[in-house]
Amino acid sequence: MECPYCGSPAVFMTHKEFYGRDYGGNVYVCRPCDAYVGTHGRSKAPLGTMANAELRRYRNQAHAAFDPIWKSKSMHRTAAYRWMQKVMDLTPQEAHIGMFDVPKCIKLVEICSRYRSHSS
Structure with missing residues (x-):
């Protein structure tokens, strides 16, 4: 590598x-x-x-925004990843935070924030 x-x-x-x-x-x-x-x-x-330090920080923020969606049982984990794939227009292989760059992390945090505000 x-x-x-x-x-x-x-x-x-x-x-x-x-x-x-x-x-x-x-x-x-x-x-x-x-x-x-x-x-x-x-x-x-x-x-x-x-990932360097900056990208790791953004990936941690993305996980902090995304993981509560499935951990709270609002969606099953598999469904949450399918939802992420759909709303971010990703292939199944791309729909993993470990594959994200900084802009994708920022986009996921924004999408999850909107999801939480609409589902409350």
């Missing part, structure tokens, strides 16, 4: 090597850019795209 910010090869590490504790997964890391992405469990399959 290549860092999308600087083009350097990302280093593959275990969670223990990266975080100092084993959370049961791995991570691809670019130290100079402070960019990284976790993997599906102990596999080498990334959970999304590498």
Whole structure:
């Protein structure tokens, strides 16, 4: 995997090597850019795209806006992701916050805010 910010090869590490504790997964890391992405469990399959500190903040905000929709049982999780896909005009492969760039995160936060204000 290549860092999308600087083009350097990302280093593959275990969670223990990266975080100092084993959370049961791995991570691809670019130290100079402070960019990284976790993997599906102990596999080498990334959970999304590498993200620097700014993009991680926006993805966290997107999750904070989106996750309560399905965690509150207002929608089942699968239905919530299908709804996200539809309202944001995404393919099933794109409908994951781990694949989002900053503008998509901002758009999802706005859409979720409107959804919550209409469903209250």
